[in-house]
Amino acid sequence: MTMGWAWLILLLATYPWLLGADLASDALASSSLVFFVSGACLIAPSRRLKRWQMILFAGCLGFLFEARRPIPDGALALSLVAAAIFLSTQRQHLRNTPGMLRAAALVNVGACLIWFFAAAYVAPVPMGDIVAQLMRQLLLAGVVGTVCLLPIALTQNAAMDRLGVPPAAEKP
Amino acid sequence: MEANRQGARASYVALAIFVAIWILLPSAVRRFTREAFVEFQAPALHLVGKSRDLATFWEKKSRSVEEMAAAGRDLARVNAALELKLSAYEDVRRENVRLREIARYNVPPEYLSVIARVATRDSSSWWQRIVIRKGRNDGIRPGAPVVFGNIVVGRVTTVHLTTSEVDLVTSPGFRCTAYLEGDEQNRIVLVHGVASNSLGTAKARVSVIPRDYSMPAGQPARVLTTGMGGVFPSRLTLGNLDGMTYATQVGNFSESLLVPSRDLYNLQEVSVLVPLLQNPGEALMQGDQFQ
Numbered sequence: 001m002t003m004g005w006a007w008l009i010l011l012l013a014t015y016p017w018l019l020g021a022d023l024a025s026d027a028l029a030s031s032s033l034v035f036f037v038s039g040a041c042l043i044a045p046s047r048r049l050k051r052w053q054m055i056l057f058a059g060c061l062g063f064l065f066e067a068r069r070p071i072p073d074g075a076l077a078l079s080l081v082a083a084a085i086f087l088s089t090q091r092q093h094l095r096n097t098p099g100m101l102r103a104a105a106l107v108n109v110g111a112c113l114i115w116f117f118a119a120a121y122v123a124p125v126p127m128g129d130i131v132a133q134l135m136r137q138l139l140l141a142g143v144v145g146t147v148c149l150l151p152i153a154l155t156q157n158a159a160m161d162r163l164g165v166p167p168a169a170e171k172p
Numbered sequence: 173m174e175a176n177r178q179g180a181r182a183s184y185v186a187l188a189i190f191v192a193i194w195i196l197l198p199s200a201v202r203r204f205t206r207e208a209f210v211e212f213q214a215p216a217l218h219l220v221g222k223s224r225d226l227a228t229f230w231e232k233k234s235r236s237v238e239e240m241a242a243a244g245r246d247l248a249r250v251n252a253a254l255e256l257k258l259s260a261y262e263d264v265r266r267e268n269v270r271l272r273e274i275a276r277y278n279v280p281p282e283y284l285s286v287i288a289r290v291a292t293r294d295s296s297s298w299w300q301r302i303v304i305r306k307g308r309n310d311g312i313r314p315g316a317p318v319v320f321g322n323i324v325v326g327r328v329t330t331v332h333l334t335t336s337e338v339d340l341v342t343s344p345g346f347r348c349t350a351y352l353e354g355d356e357q358n359r360i361v362l363v364h365g366v367a368s369n370s371l372g373t374a375k376a377r378v379s380v381i382p383r384d385y386s387m388p389a390g391q392p393a394r395v396l397t398t399g400m401g402g403v404f405p406s407r408l409t410l411g412n413l414d415g416m417t418y419a420t421q422v423g424n425f426s427e428s429l430l431v432p433s434r435d436l437y438n439l440q441e442v443s444v445l446v447p448l449l450q451n452p453g454e455a456l457m458q459g460d461q462f463q
Binding site: 015019022023025026028029030031032033034051055060063064066067068069070073074078081082085086088089116119120122123124130133134137 | 176177179180183184187190191194202203205206209210212213216220292293294295296297298299300301303337344345367368373374435437
């Protein structure tokens with residue numbers, strides 16, 4: 001397998017987690033909360049993949065979330081691409097587990113904030129207590145990003161090891 | 173390090189150019205991208221739904237023979253009662269046909285009922301939807317009403333090849349006209365979904381309630397479809413009024429909340445009523461594929 005397709009194989013390896021998140025959202029449906037993990041899925045690959053591969057990976061990750069949801073096309077996908085470019089310049093902060101956990105929480109919360117406002121932008125009716133609901137959603141995204149990072153990263157690292165992607169450089 | 177930063181800067185510039193191109197692209201390209209990602213996920217959704225069905229099957233198969241016999245006996249009793257009701261409805265249908273012939277009334281377009289299993293539910297403040305395992309291949313069209321028995325579940329908003337998305341009655345995008353039970357003048361009220369918050373049950377809002385409307389005593393007032401606009405058949409139940417009505421700011425009308433008659437998040441199966449003839453509402457929906 002050539003390195004060029006590593007991002008696509010990694011996306012397929014990550015997809016079960018996205019599906020799991022959709023199922024968890026299904027279980028949370030009565031509480032109007034979405035189990036959001038797309039941001040956390042970016043962290044482990046951004047340590048090892050090349051920048052262009054990360055861009056494609058992040059874009060597809062965003063489009064997978066957007067596909068069945070009424071959000072302006074590309075709003076989340078392009079934001080995740082921007083986040084991926086930013087993460088590729090901050091690899092020195094992703095060398096240890098606490099740094100990765102912090103990054104997962106931040107990126108997941110940031111991406112969640114973007115989809116929430118993107119959805120609000122096209123929503124047909126205004127919402128009264130938006131702040132309380134937004135806070136609950138962001139809190140969930142932060143917790144989910146932190147808790148799910150390790151198992152997701154484990155899966156992604158195993159996939160990248162199998163694909164022969166070089167390990168994260170000590171001095172990026 | 174410097175090369176890395178320069179590379180990142182170049183990537184940001186490329187992204188900005190791509191965003192500009194993306195905005196200017198024809199909507200068909202964006203729709204194609206969305207469709208491609210939906211179809212990529214469709215097999216997984218089908219697999220999840222079928223796995224659930226399989227789990228239910230084995231759970232039922234593990235029941236004892238005595239339990240099944242008791243359930244069969246109960247079902248036979250219910251069937252007997254329903255058969256009596258059916259024969260009564262047959263009389264009503266015959267009378268209806270006879271009256272229509274006398275009045276030369278135009279028969280409304282009939283519906284083709286397509287039974288669909290629910291694959292997943294998805295809900296946030298801004299949308300409340302279910303994904304069903306039937307799509308364009310099964311004849312589902314955007315705008316078709318979705319019901320469970322005589323209860324309105326919602327309306328099909330987007331149709332893909334093998335799956336469809338249904339906006340629930342409580343979803344902010346849902347709009348419908350209705351009659352209130354107990355209003356002898358049959359004045360029309362409006363029902364629309366409201367953006368929900370996670371601590372409360374999802375509800376819709378009923379507006380333009382006449383000030384002099386009084387709810388039937390001792391029971392919640394049902395909210396029924398009018399059949400106008402040709403989307404929903406008439407006299408289907410949308411839900412019940414949530415007790416209190418309160419005056420609007422202008423004071424000419426009242427408003428209330430609508431509680432769905434059934435927990436919409438626990439449905440396993442729904443019926444999609446596909447009109448045999450395309451109605452005006454459906455034609456409008458076809459130009460609104462974004463939602």
